[in-house]
Amino acid sequence: MNIIGCKWVFRTKRTADGSVERYKARLMAKGYNQVAGEDFFDTFNPVVKLTTVRLLLSLAITNKWTLRQLDVHNAFLNGHLAETVYMKQPPGYEDPAHPDHVCHLQRSLYGLKQAPRAWFKPLHDFLLTTGFSASKTDVSLFYYSLDGCQVFLLVYVDDIIMLGSSATLINTLLCYLATAFKIRDLGKPSFFLGIEMVDTSAGVILSQRRYMNDILNRAGMVDCKPLSTPASTTQPVTPSDEPFDNPTQYRRIVGALQYLTITRPDLSDAVNRLCQFMHTPTVNHWGMVKRVLRYVKGTLNYGLRLSPSPTTSIHAYSDSDWAGCPIDRKSTSGYAVFLGTNLVSWLSRKQWTVARSSTEAEYKALADVAAEVTWVVSLLRELGLHFGQSSTLWCDNLGATYLCANPVFHARTKHVEIDYHFVRDKVASGDFVVNFVSTKDQLADIFT
Structure with a gap:
């Protein structure tokens, strides 16, 4: 049998302002020694989509719902292993009489490849027996209805947010949960997944200030000179011949910036380009990363504002640049x-195929936002x-808006993939209304 190792990991848990909350020691299995197909099979653990989180937080602030943040104590240890896994004895706790004996794991231990999935299953099963329903649109969202009151549960591995229209019902459901799992009630959410919720007179601001300082510290740019824009508009992104000497550092910083776009839509376009x-970052690309970091330095107080909304109607802006990439001439969609x-979802992404006209590029961007709005x-x-x-x-392109309602344009769009034309079906059925907006009022312009 394959025997995996283990080690002790020590961490300092901090609050949103950086002060020490507690010191943690945890026994971790060395999951990188596990053999696929023998020690584990499925590893994927569904987590709630960040769009769902922003969507429900917006509704909670508008409707003045009760919000609670929960933390499950040693969550992964609640999961039972379906596979046979053997592990060496923990360092410092070896049995002197049997030093060669090993541990047969019954529960999922932190570090195992299948641990998150093993934990999600008992939580999912218990919630369903309690009366919750699992959403089919987002499998990590659970909802409970009773006498016109609703409660929602957002699960991101072992971090849980519970919100609903009835504080009494939330307390009752919390007592149910506490009978099966050791749960810590953290009260109103203040620091969730590295995101700080700052209360203001106009609602709530979702901020990642501490995470921004951490990125600047990792890049050695804590004392850099701030800039007012994240990217240069005069220099197009072109590959340079001189490779960057530390590509791992480039990937680490750009990957961290990707997580920062959860609350900073203004960084989406620059990070998408980076x-x-x-695969092959150059010195020029590293210079672009440093420019984004200098912009982050100057905008540490920025965040995503969610405020009470007088309406719950959905409206979306889509935009595209045409053949914006100088390398492969593909366009960038943004919505x-x-x-x-309240802004709840956004995207900046290069299109899969080359567009032959600006109308086609805008039509593809419209299809992207239509899919998101449908979801x-x-x-x-x-x-x-x-x-x-x-x-x-x-949409700020008249040709694209006409294309959504007028099938006569088909002669000029035979080369456009059929899956982009589903927008027309949505418009015909009355689900969507596509309107023209002038370029100066186009809010999605920042994503392209």
Whole structure:
């Protein structure tokens, strides 16, 4: 049999302001020694989508719902292993009478490849027996309805947010959960997944200030001179012949910046461009990373604002640059989806194929935002929070808006993939209304 090792890991847990909360010691299995197909099979653990988190937080702030953050104590130890796994004795706790004996693991231990999945299963099964329903649109979202009151549970591995319209029902469900798992009630969410929730008079600001300082510290740019823009508009991204001497550092910093876009949509376009050169970064690309970090330094107080919205209608902006990449001449799509006045979803991504016209590039961007809005509407409809009004899509290209409603344009779009034309079906059925917006009012322009 394959015998895996283990080690002790010591961590200092800090609060949002950086002060020490507690010191932790945890026994970790050396999962990198596990053999696929023998020690583990499935490893993927579903986690709640960040769009779902922003969506429900927006609704909670608008409707003044009760919010609670929960932490499961040693969550992974609640999972039972389906596979046979043997591990060496923990350092410092070896049996002197039997030094060659090994441990047969019954529970999932931190560090095992299948540990997150093994933990999700007992939690999922228990919630279903309690009366919760698992969302089909987002499998890590659970909802509970009773006498017109609703409670939602957002699960991100062992971090849980519970929110709902009834504080009494939330307390009752918390007592149910506490009978099966050792749960710590942290009260109103203040620091979740590295995101700080700052209360203001106008609502809540989601901030990653501590994470930004951590990235600057890792890059050695804590004392850098700040800039007011994340990227240069005069110099196009072109590959340089001189490779960067530390590609691992490049990948580490750009990967960290990707997580920062959870609350910073203004970084999406610059980070999207940087991610296209992960395999062979050059000195020029590292210079672009440093420019983004200098912008982050000057905008440490920025975050995503969620405020009470007078309406829950969905409207979205889509935009595209045409043949913006000088290397392969592909266009970049960008969109922003609003629930009422709150921004809940956005994207900046290079298109899969080369567009032959600006209308085609904009039409593909419109298809991307239509798919996202369809997903958001299906989630709200499943939770009983959608009231049937049509979603509005705003596009700054007249040709693309005509294309959504006029099949006569087919002669000029035979080369466009069929899957992009589903927007027309949505418009014909009344689910979407596509309107023209002038370029100066195009909010999605920042993503391209």
